[in-house]
Amino acid sequence: MKKIIFLLAMMIANYVTEAQVKTPQASPKSTLIQVVGLTNVEVVYSRPSARGRDVFNNLVPFGKLWRTGANENTTVSFSDDVTIDGKILPKGKYALYTNPRADNWEVYFYTATDNWGTPQTWDESKIALKTTVKSQHLDKFVESFTIGIDNLDNNFANLELSWENTIASIKFEVPTQKIATASIEKALAGPTAADYYASSQYLFQSNGDLAKSLTYIDKSLEMSKEKPFYYYRLKSLIQAKKGDKQGAIETAKISLAGAEAAKNQDYIKMNKDSIADWSKK
Numbered sequence: 001m002k003k004i005i006f007l008l009a010m011m012i013a014n015y016v017t018e019a020q021v022k023t024p025q026a027s028p029k030s031t032l033i034q035v036v037g038l039t040n041v042e043v044v045y046s047r048p049s050a051r052g053r054d055v056f057n058n059l060v061p062f063g064k065l066w067r068t069g070a071n072e073n074t075t076v077s078f079s080d081d082v083t084i085d086g087k088i089l090p091k092g093k094y095a096l097y098t099n100p101r102a103d104n105w106e107v108y109f110y111t112a113t114d115n116w117g118t119p120q121t122w123d124e125s126k127i128a129l130k131t132t133v134k135s136q137h138l139d140k141f142v143e144s145f146t147i148g149i150d151n152l153d154n155n156f157a158n159l160e161l162s163w164e165n166t167i168a169s170i171k172f173e174v175p176t177q178k179i180a181t182a183s184i185e186k187a188l189a190g191p192t193a194a195d196y197y198a199s200s201q202y203l204f205q206s207n208g209d210l211a212k213s214l215t216y217i218d219k220s221l222e223m224s225k226e227k228p229f230y231y232y233r234l235k236s237l238i239q240a241k242k243g244d245k246q247g248a249i250e251t252a253k254i255s256l257a258g259a260e261a262a263k264n265q266d267y268i269k270m271n272k273d274s275i276a277d278w279s280k281k
Contacts, residue, residue: 027070027145034149036157037176039082041149043159045074045096049144055164060100067117068098068161069145075113076159083173084109085131094128098161098168100135105161105168107131135168142167196220197231204238214238229258229267236274245278252278 025046032043048070053059060066068074073095080091095113099106109129112119142162151158151169155177159170191199200216203209217235221227232255240248252271259267 025071029071030147032147032149034152034157036149036152036172037154037174038080038179039174039176040077040079041157042077043075043096043147043149045069045145045147046071047144047146050164056100056166057102060163062101063099065118065122066098066100068096069147072116073113074147076109078172080175080179082175084129084170087129087131089129089172092128100166100168102135104132104134107133107168107170131170133168133170135166138162138165138167141165193220193223196223197234200238201234204234204241210238210242214242227258229255229262229264232258233267233271236271240274240278249275249278 027046027048029044029046032041032045034041046069050059056062075093076096077093078089078091082089082091089109092111093113094109094111095115097108097110097118099108107130108127110119111126111128112123142164145163146161148160148162149157150160151171156171156173159172161168161170196216197220200213200220203213203216214235217231217238221231221235224231232251236248236251236255239245239251252275256268256271256275259271
């Protein structure tokens with residue numbers, strides 16, 4: 001009898017789990033991804049709708065901190081440092097809070113992003129950046145709260161918050177020129193030791209041109225100040241594959257010494273095993 005009751009309970013539990021009702025959210029979640037210049041910007045937020053209600057100074061009171069959306073935190077992420085109102089906002093992910101007023105909005109980029117709505121305790125030390133922007137009247141009615149990125153330029157864009165007949169626009173500048181210049185200078189300077197190492201490794205692992213692979217690893221060792229033990233490890237493998245077992249052993253001994261200094265047990269074992277193996281032949 002107990003067994004039957006247990007089985008029935010399990011069946012009911014499974015049925016309840018499988019039969020969970022799915023209904024649409026009142027404030028659907030939305031994700032906005034936009035590249036501005038060379039900077040990736042992502043906004044994740046929930047979109048409440050007016051549904052015949054007065055929004056500002058009613059549903060969203062003036063002079064009170066607002067989650068800037070619905071449900072969990074609205075978040076804004078930047079892949080690079082950006083500048084807002086002459087102040088640097090470090091790259092990262094932020095909760096977006098606002099304090100709407102009739103003629104302007106206070107905007108906060110807040111480092112804690114795990115709140116549901118506004119924080120229970122507001123922590124001034126978590127404000128990464130604060131700015132004030134003017135709000136403007138829209139001729140058209142915006143039924144659902146909308147965050148957009150507009151006025152795109154290689155060096156800036158506007159994060160726009162619009163709902164009902166109001167829009168607040170936050171201009172942010174991106175370091176496109178700095179990133180592009182660094183990229184150009186790096187490219188014109190030629191390949192790095194790491195580039196030669198990666199090229200050598202690819203040719204070795206793909207059974208490509210071993211002579212080129214050896215040339216590239218020698219070049220990487222020549223250019224590298226640190227001369228990592230794993231560079232020598234790759235060279236020893238290339239030498240062994242080319243049939244130069246004695247040269248491979250000597251190179252593996254250098255790699256082994258470096259691995260022992262770094263206390264890297266994996267490379268210590270690999271080098272010892274290879275030296276022992278190549279010494280037999």
